[in-house]
Amino acid sequence: MTTLAAEPRQAAAGIERGLAGRIVDRIGGGVIQVFLVLVAVFWLVPTLGLLIVSMRDETANNSSGWWTLFTKPAEITFENYSNLLASGFTSSFWNTVLITVPATLLIIAIAAMAAYAFAWIEFPGRDTIFLLVIALLVVPIQIALIPIAKLYGTLEIFGSIVSVVLFHVAFGLPFAIFLLRNFFVGIPRELLEAARMDGAPEWRIFATVVFPLAKPAVASLGIFQFLWVWNDLLVALVFADSGNQPMTKALQSQMRQFGTNVDILAPGAFLSLIIPLVLFFAFQRYFVQGLLAGSVK
Amino acid sequence: MTERLDGPQASGGGETSAAGASPGRTDPPEKTPTESTATESTATEPTPAGTTPSEKPRTGRVRARLGPSPTLAVLFLLPALLLLGVWMVYPVIYSIFRSLYDASGERFVGLGNYASIFTDSATLTTIRNNIIWVVVAPLVVTVLGLIFAVLTERIRWATAFKLVLFMPMAVSLLAAGVIFRLVYEQDPDKGVANAVLTTVHDTFSSSQGYPGARPRDNDQAPAVAQEDGTVTLRRPAELGQTVLIPLVGLPPDSVKDATPAKPAAATPGDGIGGTVWLDVVRGGGGTVNQVDAQEKGLEGVTVEAVSGGQVKATTETAADGTFRFTGLPAGSYTVRLPQSNFAAPFNGLTWLGPTLITPAIIGAYIWVWAGFAMVLIAAGLSAVPRDALEAARIDGATEWQVFRRITVPLLSPVLLVVFVTMIINVLKVFDLVFIIAPGSVQPNANVIALEMWRVSFGGGNNQGLGSALAIFLLVLVVPFMIFNIRRFRRDDR
Known part of the structure; x- marks a missing residue:
């Protein structure tokens, strides 16, 4: 075959590839499948471990690995969860909700208005201000901790839920404005012009024409901000006092004695991630869209 | 700018007079909702008017000015700009100043905090x-x-x-x-990473150690544990001698399948023999420091013969716990069991x-x-x-x-x-x-x-140092800030 192929090199190369290539593809395909299965297992096992640890009692967790549960499923217990809920963890759950929901709604409302102005209202310096917003995208939270702590002290709102919410709203804005503005710009201008010629006031155009059209973008933004705020630790650590602390901070305070607190930490961590996870699976399409819009244009 | 002024704007036929106003003119003549917002609008637009037109044609998004006045933009932007200004821009400025002061914020230390970042x-x-x-x-x-x-x-x-x-x-x-x-x-037995590692490790290597094994802690015991974990015979062994190295500290069950220990056979004149065994009888009994019938030999223990601080010979115990050095030069030897025998088995990584x-x-x-x-x-x-x-x-x-x-x-x-x-x-x-x-x-x-x-x-x-660290962090991300801006300006064309 190869000797024959010496003359009409090109054609033979094609045939050879066709045969050998298909075999290689078949084998390679199998290898890829196995490899990707392994990777997926690798990614699932840690979370599975957390779930199982959270459902075994302290003695079981101390005496054997969580994977032994598969041989003795009778060990499953919800004791850790009931203990955790009885210990007042629920209040930090509600704090998380009270921080996350208003912060998400405020970000959407404020950013949508600003994005509308950046996209559809002409004003001097618009591009410069928008570039400033883009610049703020990457500003680290750390920069504001000290100054805002001092400001909150002066305003006497340090430690409150409001203080945490406002911080999140401000730091969520650059991304939110960026995302929504890019979406708004793509709305056909004829729609707006028609509405404007009808004499509709600008706020009504915003509320009834642009905002409803932007539902996918708003959904992306909403899920993003929700997850971001829900999962935050640093802001809560600095600004939320113990009465107003969200789950992340409540759990963090248990980390010091990790070994003995596993029966609190594991169910707590799992409870804290279950809502984001459900949201993520329900809205993952919007999540990915937001990600793409925010990073790759 | 010209590109923007002609085009759709003409057909649009602005419903308000502001439509005709070029963005270069910061002060549109039309009536504004309130006087106060009008003044604010100029305050929030620090850009020199000249730069705006030069950027407008490039973006080319909005060719016409139909409808809303710039002052209306202020209303839409106000909440966002207020939050961004107070929570992000002001902190940057504040932090720069704060980073130049000491922990209490009273004494000016110049770049001292930055110096300590790079020296501490x-x-x-x-x-x-x-x-x-x-x-x-x-x-x-x-x-x-x-x-x-x-x-x-x-x-x-x-x-x-x-x-x-x-x-x-x-x-x-x-x-x-x-x-x-x-x-x-x-x-x-708890961490899955080490569970996997030890499983893999144990599949490929069968090193057998006796962690926990040690000599009896009394003066009658022939051997003694050193600080570094080595077990050494108290008395030096002469050529032709047989020695006993009784160990305890292992649960008898852990060696219950091992061969019974027996005393080493007599050795020729150029060798030293001996036995390493678990000197414990299950359920009690037996003579201390003597090889009893039910006691088990410890197999695979490394034994060293040391003379003058140097290891002269190394051997391993057999299944019944016996070992033998042969061909040793004349002299007396310290017989010892190196620490590796008692090292914990591979337990994964820390x-x-x-x-x-x-x-x-x-x-x-x-x-x-x-x-x-x-x-x-x-x-x-x-x-x-x-x-x-x-x-x-x-x-x-x-x-x-x-x-x-x-x-x-x-x-x-x-x-x-x-x-x-x-x-x-x-x-x-x-x-x-x-x-x-x-x-x-x-x-x-x-x-x-x-x-x-x-x-x-x-x-x-120390909020002085903290501010300096925050500024340092900010400086580190500035190149990427510029990267983002440039990418945006390119993509948004």
């Missing part, structure tokens, strides 16, 4: 760790994302795979931290110890972010023209060549975005280090963002 060993460690993070994590995340994105194109369950890998993105970093604290648990902590946390970080990279790169991949790849394949290019010469170059903009996003993210890494590194190891794992929190709020109580 604790902060230098954070910088070193951040460098490791920046060099390793973004690259690994991007490469893994690329590999996964390319490979998932060939499987049917790509969506499921992507969901699994992407899932950690929804989980808080605190939860991810707890998850990996469990994974990295030292005890192989993930959360000072040396491995940063790699371990980077591992957790990769677990969180690889899915992000994969999804972005997969989106870029789906935009790569198929015919370009097919053409190359028809020309006889191998899959690797197609990947290397066509796919990767076409993907390079996406790869760059992922890479840069990861660098920015890695520079600010905080939660994972804070949660995964145990308190005692935290100084070894420390990073700038964590150190900033620590010195300002976490007990350090």
Whole structure:
């Protein structure tokens, strides 16, 4: 075959590839499948471990690995969860909700208005201000901790839920404005012009024409901000006092004695991630869209 | 500017007089909703009027000024600009000033805080760790994302795979931290990482040690444990002698299947013989320091004959616990059992110890972010023209060549975005280090963002240094700020 192929090199190369290539593809395909299965297992096992640890009692967790549960499923217990809920963890759950929901709604409302102005209202310096917003995208939270702590002290709102919410709203804005503005710009201008010629006031155009059209973008933004705020630790650590602390901070305070607190930490961590996870699976399409819009244009 | 002034604007026939106003004129003549907002509008627009027109034609988004006045923009922008101004811009300025003062904020120290960042060993460690993070994590995340994105194109369950890998993105970093604290648990019976490692290790090596075995701790015992764990006979052995090395400390059950111990046979004149055994009878009984019938020999124990501080011969015990040196030069020897006999079996790695902590946390970080990279790169991949790849394949290019010469170059903009996003993210890494590194190891794992929190709020109580660290962090991300702006200006054209 190869000797024959010496003359009409090109054609033979094609045939050879066709045969050998298909075999290689078949084998390679199998290898890829196995490899990707392994990777997926690798990614699932840690979370599975957390779930199982959270459902075994302290003695079981101390005496054997969580994977032994598969041989003795009778060990499953919800004791850790009931203990955790009885210990007042629920209040930090509600704090998380009270921080996350208003912060998400405020970000959407404020950013949508600003994005509308950046996209559809002409004003001097618009591009410069928008570039400033883009610049703020990457500003680290750390920069504001000290100054805002001092400001909150002066305003006497340090430690409150409001203080945490406002911080999140401000730091969520650059991304939110960026995302929504890019979406708004793509709305056909004829729609707006028609509405404007009808004499509709600008706020009504915003509320009834642009905002409803932007539902996918708003959904992306909403899920993003929700997850971001829900999962935050640093802001809560600095600004939320113990009465107003969200789950992340409540759990963090248990980390010091990790070994003995596993029966609190594991169910707590799992409870804290279950809502984001459900949201993520329900809205993952919007999540990915937001990600793409925010990073790759 | 001219391009913008003609065009649709003419046909639009503005319903308000403001439509005709060029953005260059900051003061449109039309009536404004309130006088106060009008003055505010000029206040919030610091840009010189001249720069605006030069940028407008380039963006080309809005050709007409139909309807709303610039003052209305102020109403729409006010809440956002207020929040951004107070919570982001003002803190930058404040921090710059604050970083020039000492911990109490009373004494001006100039650049002293910055100097201490680069001289203090604790902060230098954070910088070193951040460098490791920046060099390793973004690259690994991007490469893994690329590999996964390319490979998932060939499987049917790509969506499921992507969901699994992407899932950690929804989980808080605190939860991810707890998850990996469990994974990295030292005890192989608890931490899955070490469980896997020890299983793999034990499959390939059968080194048998006797951790916990030791001589009796009294004067009658012939052997004594040294500080370093070596077990040495009290009295030197002469050639031709047989010695007894009774050990205790092992549960009899652990050797219940072993061969019964027996005293070593007499040795010729150039050798030393002996027995290493577990001098314990199950259920009690037996004579101390004597080989009894039910007692078991310890197999595979390394025995050394030492003379003048040097190891002259090494041997191993047989199944019945006996050993024999032969051909020794004349003299007396110290017989000892090196510490390796009593070393704990391979117990996996100390993930959360000072040396491995940063790699371990980077591992957790990769677990969180690889899915992000994969999804972005997969989106870029789906935009790569198929015919370009097919053409190359028809020309006889191998899959690797197609990947290397066509796919990767076409993907390079996406790869760059992922890479840069990861660098920015890695520079600010905080939660994972804070949660995964145990308190005692935290100084070894420390990073700038964590150190900033620590010195300002976490007990350090030095907000001068904290501000300097925050500014330092900001300076580190400035190049990427510029990168973002340039990319935006290019894409938005």
